[in-house]
Amino acid sequence: MRWSDSFIPTLRDAPAEAEAASHRLLVRAGFIRQLHSGHYSLLPLGLRVHNKVADIVRSEMDAIGAQEFLLPAMHPADLWRRSGRWDLVGAEMFRLQDRNDADVVLGMTHEEVFAALAAEMSSYRDLPQIWNQIQTKFRDEPRPRSGLLRVREFMMKDSYSFDLDEAGLDAAFDAHWEAYLRIFERLDLEVMDVQASSGAMGGDASVEFMVASPVGEDDVARCDACGYRANVERARASVPPIDDPPSLPAPEQFPTPGVRTIDQLADFDGGAAADRQIKTMVMVLDGELSLAILRGDHQLNLQKLADGSGAAEIRPATAAEITARLGADPGSLGAVGVSDLPIFADEALRGRRCMTTGANEDDWHLRGVDIERDISNPRWMDLREVGAGEPCIVCGQPLGIVRCIEAGHIFKLGRKYSEAMGVSVLDADGEARTPIMGSYGIGIGRAMAAVAETHHDEKGLCWPISVAPFEAVVAILDLADESQSRAGEVLYQELSDLGVDCLCDDRELRPGVKLADTELVGIPFRITVGARSLAQGNVELTERATGETVLLTVEEAAAAIAGKIAAQRS
């Protein structure tokens, strides 16, 4: 392709609203443009990269025996009612009516549609199956952000496995796990496969593929010593035991004028250290007021509460709700004597005695609280969020917390959707069986942004050859110079004939502009054809990633470059 004929609108300045490096650079280098919040147009260069990412994903899915489908993006509401997600999902799903006032949705994922198709299977002989597609998903995100990293309309490779039993699911799950690691390796993304919360998708096992990046939105706890790693929504650390003094015969109320926080109570004369306090959080779980209690110096992780309680929707209670029900303001709350609300207790409180907590009366606290004795029917679960430096649950070494972009996620789904859609096959004994499903996703545009995020420098993007918009660019510095333009044209032709995905920069611009543009766009190899080297019969080969330049004779250049590129392809 010729640059002079192409639409590659590069910008010297990035739009003011772009902050993430991938966002700024993809806009500046002419890959994407925003249409409105969360919806981006892929320009020709952007689509080339997007296609290459999708091709890599597709080839690895093919390699594990997945069959590609293309399903509708618009679904009848009925399908989502059958799975229960019409009510469950809420505002994140785009919903609309057709001309007959029938409810329809824009698919945010395709479990329902694939499961509906799977209902055509009738024998165990039809299993196992792995079905995938690369399709646009729509999600009315509360907050689109960071360019392609979080959008409302995006291409996702989603695949679904159907197996007769758990062992089959395990095999499909592991096959995807391996395939995903290969995909991210080919994208030159360093991913961590981490234990994750299954969240709203349901199911029991899930693994996320995380790319470390400050612009990510997830935190991963990682142990460098033993390799333990998990999303903080799921990660656990060991909590050193605390030696409690003997308890009082019963909780004792004492005045604490003005004390509203854990810290204030820790400093208060007659108070207690944070790790000897019980923190009481009032949350609304699916509309029901509930208490979550933790050690005073521990943080509640909302996802853990959601997973542990099974609630679909969680929010902190408002001050008004709290006062109406508990009779005190936030800051003086406690679970002692509360018997009409569900109480979720963090494991770290188990067995603790002689603790201090709010009395549900402003300016009063209780001391001498013995948890098992004084708090009625708590449901024990892991609720606390791990912090950096805490001892690893496996080996005891300090954990690190790393900010990450979630690039892929695989789930063991279970039978929720196959059951809802009436998928049933007869097994070898003639018994009806509901196949078990797995669900596996990679966001194509997000992966592209993650590559941009981790492959750039001050000059611009720096694509790995596997997904670069072009593998090489021939930059003819002075078009007016016959010998340069002739040599450049020949080289461009030879490289193209040798199968190199090549761009020819034949624009009549000053050399500085052209060189800066190729660097901004991030093409891995630049062949510079200019008077200086050409006088000796040479052209220059510059590698974008390293800036290294070597001289090659005009005659040998094409073959040498093609060889070099072939060696780097994955």
Added chain:
RNA sequence: CGGGAAGUGGCGCAGCCUGGUAGCGCACCUGCUUUGGGAGCAGGGGGUCGUGGGUUCAAAUCCCGCCUUCCCGACCA
């Protein structure tokens, strides 16, 4: 949805406080010169100042409403 910021030509910004009919850099068009790291000179085109209302002789500027975008928190590929 809670908190913060911002909407002036394609991009980046100034002008607003103290109202007087819009300006700068980059980009763009024409000509000449220039040509190995974002050229120079000369000429030129392009803006309902997000939007609706109000105040005023007069509004980009002051007041009120709305819309949109971005950033920080709760959700996800």
